[in-house]
Amino acid sequence: MEYLKKTFRWFGPSFGVTLDDIKQIGVEGIVAACQEVPLGEVWPVATIAALKKEIESHGLEWSVVESVNIHTSIKYGHPDRDGYIANYIQTLKNLAENDIHTVCYNFMQLIDWTRTDLDYMLPTGGSALRYSPIAAAAFDLFILKRENAKETYEESIYLEAENYFENLSAAERKKLEQSILAGMPGSRKLIALEQFKKNHETVLQISKEKLQENLSYFLNAIIPEAEKIGVKMAIHPDDPPFSVFGVPRIVSNYDDLKFLLNCCPSPSNGLTFCSGSLGASEENDLVKIISDFGNRIHFIHLRNVARSPDGSFYEAEHLNGSVPIDQVMKAIVLEQKRRHEKGSEEVMIPMRPDHGHVLLDDKKRQADFYSGYSLIGRAMGLAQLSGLERGIRESLI
Incomplete structure (x- = not known):
């Protein structure tokens, strides 16, 4: 066979x-x-x-x-x-x-x-792709700023995401944004945040x-x-x-x-x-x-x-x-x-x-x-x- x-x-x-x-x-x-x-x-x-x-x-x-x-x-x-x-x-x-x-x-x-991290360091010294719901929530709440997003999260998740975001440097915030906007295999071009927001608002209505x-x-x-x-x-x-x-x-x-x-x-x-x-x-x-x-x-x-x-x-x-x-x-x-x-x-x-x-x-x-x-x-x-x-x-x- x-x-x-x-x-x-x-x-x-x-x-x-x-x-x-x-x-x-x-x-x-x-x-x-x-x-x-x-x-x-x-x-x-x-x-x-x-x-x-x-x-x-x-x-x-x-x-x-x-x-x-x-x-x-x-x-x-x-x-x-x-x-x-x-x-x-x-x-x-x-x-x-x-x-x-x-x-x-x-x-x-x-x-x-x-993914929220495209270069997550492993104990071996290699790196991998990673998804964190807290990092994703931080992007949603404080970068994407989805309307009424806060109401969709449990209070404990919201507070954890808020604390996570506040402790990120400007460079780390940018890295998080870029990691999420890079989710198109076959292209090194990031999706523009404003275009992402526009598309996001459209699909939320469906x-x-x-x-x-x-x-x-x-x-x-x-x-x-x-x-x-x-x-x-x-x-x-x-x-x-x-x-x-x-x-x-x-x-x-x-x-x-x-x-x-x-x-x-x-x-x-x-x-x-x-x-x-x-x-x-x-x-x-x-x-x-x-x-x-x-x-x-x-x-x-x-x-x-x-x-x-x-x-x-x-x-x-x-x-x-x-x-x-x-x-x-x-x-x-x-x-x-x-x-x-x-x-x-x-x-x-x-x-x-x-x-x-x-x-x-x-x-x-x-x-x-x-x-x-x-x-x-x-x-x-x-x-x-x-x-x-x-x-x-x-x-x-």
Whole structure:
């Protein structure tokens, strides 16, 4: 039976990690996107072909697109959304024309993920990404200054956030702001605070139910077309999987996943299983999610998080943290076994080590790559996960 397909995310020629670097660590596939195409516009066939040719010239394949981002008009249900949906469908057709058939995307609001510290120092001397609910509350209350935000926090949390913020220097306050506004993988450009505020005010007017309705509208428009051309859509969970700054989450737990899969039943409407995003909430049973929705998992992100009782977490070493990664891997291998026995063509599921610590020589090039996407830290994660996968497979023989 086939192993998982080992892949690695790459952000293009301007990224501080090259294809030559990646090839040395033994991956088979690249996870990439046409970063230069403006949000909402069609990805031209020629642009896709050029990127694919560059990847293949290094002896690698373009295995997964991450991401064909979704325009805010679609997420917010604006009158012009149908035009952007038509562009999205055309992009999928252009990808299929280039024999690329797996697309990871997300429906997150404001930013793609939220962290309050992008360089959290570990006892080992490496660094990781971290989320603190107190720091997030301080940003919400005293930098973002969300209207009526104080009423949404327990008094003890408010007082702790206030004390935390008052004890930050001006430089530390700026660092907190920049850490949160940097939550867009593939770009070193921060979201402008004023634009963030404007977008935030808009999304706060939209209920969770309306956001789910907008997601359903999008899926029911694109999935029939995706199915015709053999494209598998794989939605990424919200990160973190709970409300931040008062914004609803709609892809964060078992019930959310069940809703989106049932709202448009199709093999092309599937999931990116991310152990780190889902694992940031202790309420998520990751093994159950794999067992119940495994046949709709088209892409896998594996990483670990170390959760604390106060709701904070940092991105731990891939094999050590609050996520039972051995049980997760076993559930994935068993899903592959089920697929193999049923004669499925999609047994060799693409997997990438998600994020990584900044280690060793990574520190010398830290300014060149994007937060979470170091070379050595992710390579170590891939090696650990590959060994875990082999060991579990051997134990099941």
